[in-house]
Amino acid sequence: MKPILTTLNTSVLLIFLLFVNSVTAQTYGGAGGELSDNGQWHSFSINVSGLSVSQIDTTFGLSQVKLNIQHSNASQLIVKLEAPDGSVILLFQDLCWGCTNFINTAFRDDATEGIIVQSAPFTGSYRPIENLGYLNNKQSGNGLWKLWIKDTDPWSSSGSLLGWELQFDNNPGRPIAFKSTNLPIVMINTNGHEIIDDPKIMADFIIIDNGLGASNHPDDSPSFVGKIGIELRGSSSQTFPKKSYGLETWDDTGNSIDTSLLGMPAESDWILNANYADKTLMHNAISYQLWMNMGHYATRYRWVEVMLNGRYKGLYLFSEKIKRDKNRLNISKLEPSSTSGDKLTGGYIFKVDKSTGSGGDGWTSSFPPPAATGGQTIFFQYEYPKQDDIVQEQKSYISTYVNEWEAALDGPNSADTLIGWRKYAKEYTFTDYLLVNEVSKNVDGYRLSTFLHKDRDSKDGRISMGPVWDYDIAYGNADYCDGNLYSGWAYQFPCSDDYWLVPFWWEKLMSQSLFTDRLQCQWSMFRSSFLSNQEMNSMIDSLATMLAPAAHRNFHTWPTLGHYTWPDPYPWPTTWEEELNSFKSWLNHRLNWLDQNIPGTCLTVGEQEINSASHLFINPNPASGYFKIEGLNMRVNAEVTVIDMTGRVVVYEPACTGFVYTTTLNSGLYLIRIQQAEEMTVLKLMIE
Numbered sequence: 012m013k014p015i016l017t018t019l020n021t022s023v024l025l026i027f028l029l030f031v032n033s034v035t036a037q038t039y040g041g042a043g044g045e046l047s048d049n050g051q052w053h054s055f056s057i058n059v060s061g062l063s064v065s066q067i068d069t070t071f072g073l074s075q076v077k078l079n080i081q082h083s084n085a086s087q088l089i090v091k092l093e094a095p096d097g098s099v100i101l102l103f104q105d106l107c108w109g110c111t112n113f114i115n116t117a118f119r120d121d122a123t124e125g126i127i128v129q130s131a132p133f134t135g136s137y138r139p140i141e142n143l144g145y146l147n148n149k150q151s152g153n154g155l156w157k158l159w160i161k162d163t164d165p166w167s168s169s170g171s172l173l174g175w176e177l178q179f180d181n182n183p184g185r186p187i188a189f190k191s192t193n194l195p196i197v198m199i200n201t202n203g204h205e206i207i208d209d210p211k212i213m214a215d216f217i218i219i220d221n222g223l224g225a226s227n228h229p230d231d232s233p234s235f236v237g238k239i240g241i242e243l244r245g246s247s248s249q250t251f252p253k254k255s256y257g258l259e260t261w262d263d264t265g266n267s268i269d270t271s272l273l274g275m276p277a278e279s280d281w282i283l284n285a286n287y288a289d290k291t292l293m294h295n296a297i298s299y300q301l302w303m304n305m306g307h308y309a310t311r312y313r314w315v316e317v318m319l320n321g322r323y324k325g326l327y328l329f330s331e332k333i334k335r336d337k338n339r340l341n342i343s344k345l346e347p348s349s350t351s352g353d354k355l356t357g358g359y360i361f362k363v364d365k366s367t368g369s370g371g372d373g374w375t376s377s378f379p380p381p382a383a384t385g386g387q388t389i390f391f392q393y394e395y396p397k398q399d400d401i402v403q404e405q406k407s408y409i410s411t412y413v414n415e416w417e418a419a420l421d422g423p424n425s426a427d428t429l430i431g432w433r434k435y436a437k438e439y440t441f442t443d444y445l446l447v448n449e450v451s452k453n454v455d456g457y458r459l460s461t462f463l464h465k466d467r468d469s470k471d472g473r474i475s476m477g478p479v480w481d482y483d484i485a486y487g488n489a490d491y492c493d494g495n496l497y498s499g500w501a502y503q504f505p506c507s508d509d510y511w512l513v514p515f516w517w518e519k520l521m522s523q524s525l526f527t528d529r530l531q532c533q534w535s536m537f538r539s540s541f542l543s544n545q546e547m548n549s550m551i552d553s554l555a556t557m558l559a560p561a562a563h564r565n566f567h568t569w570p571t572l573g574h575y576t577w578p579d580p581y582p583w584p585t586t587w588e589e590e591l592n593s594f595k596s597w598l599n600h601r602l603n604w605l606d607q608n609i610p611g612t613c614l615t616v617g618e619q620e621i622n623s624a625s626h627l628f629i630n631p632n633p634a635s636g637y638f639k640i641e642g643l644n645m646r647v648n649a650e651v652t653v654i655d656m657t658g659r660v661v662v663y664e665p666a667c668t669g670f671v672y673t674t675t676l677n678s679g680l681y682l683i684r685i686q687q688a689e690e691m692t693v694l695k696l697m698i699e
Contacts, residue, residue, distance in 0.1 A: 095154025
């Protein structure tokens, strides 16, 4: 009989436990009201009392919020929920344009689909943007709960909250579990303040980084603690639910201070890039790396996972902001007093871009885009000095210089290496910039986020392209203007009715045989190293191994896989791994297409020279201990770049009075790129 008694007692205990843990769901309803179309917040309240378990947590707490809203454009609405202790979560914002009405729309953390990728009718259960579980924080659930609704587009359309309700039970929402990562952790606390586009607000800033190969946990001792100013960043990307941010390291009084973060050189301005439209999460970093491999400055970066106000926000790319600095874009400093002589001639950073986002004042080019059908123009914006700092003499100088360059490029002597456009601009920066944008088939390339810079004349102050920036919707990731096709030229942007068009420079350059010959040489050199199909696939695979755990957490938080998010073309892979396979397939097709279509002829003379006959040569070659470059014109400054066969730049030095290099390079084959005035030569070097 003893076993039977044990069985009976166990059964009774189980029934008792089920009874105790099956607290009846308690639902509380609230009234609605008009949503005035005035851009202001509207508050609606429910006074909760008599909860069976007053302290809400992950065993009993808030499980569901249900809404009924009548509105003709859901994309205009921001809806938040505030708990009695003042904690606030974001239910949704930036939904589909023109979607209407919410009919018995339930928000639950355990819903299969996220609200951010859904279309009307919004009927059923959806995961909110921020988990309800963040409110089940052991506070008292009894008290005043508030629903906050804002129409962000005043005077266009109005609506009404018809009613809403809260449900509490023993299947409550839970916070996103984030316990450890192989990546650094960035933690930001705005202390209850909202991050806006401008101005920056002060926030507490913590980085947890235990070093390469170590795990990082949110409760570890930080490697950095300080203050930042933070603001929203981007133009069209500000409409995405996952936001990008601009940061500035501050002292306690709000003054900017240069700070070294995550092993990068000290500066004050930084970027947290959300990469929301790029489901590979890699496009920007890979493009920066290609530009760096070509021997140019590109923004340094680290992948991080971000927590904002205690909530997990996903995988971000933490990077330098494009800025004049000895450790970033190393050009001369311009003071307001630099109004004459050599000091006036540099350095400048300017760009072609939208006027929104970080855009500002500038000047209009005298040369409209060739595809313009509606009076479109090219507008250059001041990046450095900033529009508030640049003085009139500097404005006049840089606009005049750029106009002279464009006139030379468009003129009858354009291709002349002495009096043509090369007198004003560094050719190899244009070949390399074109290659990065064509490898990526960047639908925004050349016409948006296009940076240029100019140093002082005493430092070879010709115009240079770059640094490269903004490749989220490159690499086939655009469903408009042929952006999804691996064939065709990005510089021949096919949408002439777009407001932002490509400057005439690229069509003109690609019509000149000397330019295309040098382009072909650059292409051949890079394809034999870091731009080979094998190397590109290997880079993607290596990044995938490092990022996989964080990427999966990211897409649990932002469930966009398998759904359309602007502007990704169909079909939409349902897993991150499928996204990467699709990326690699597109990229391999693109590289092969470029092999067949890049124009020009790359001349080879002997075993040393790759791209043109030249009076330059390396002695000794093979070398051991040292080598020198002979035949340099001592009256013209030169730049020497040594690149190993993985594409990594291992030496970058000026050669003002000749070039002798005492080498500690490992044995093997290297490429030596020598830029002197308008002439660029690439030689091979063997180190024994």
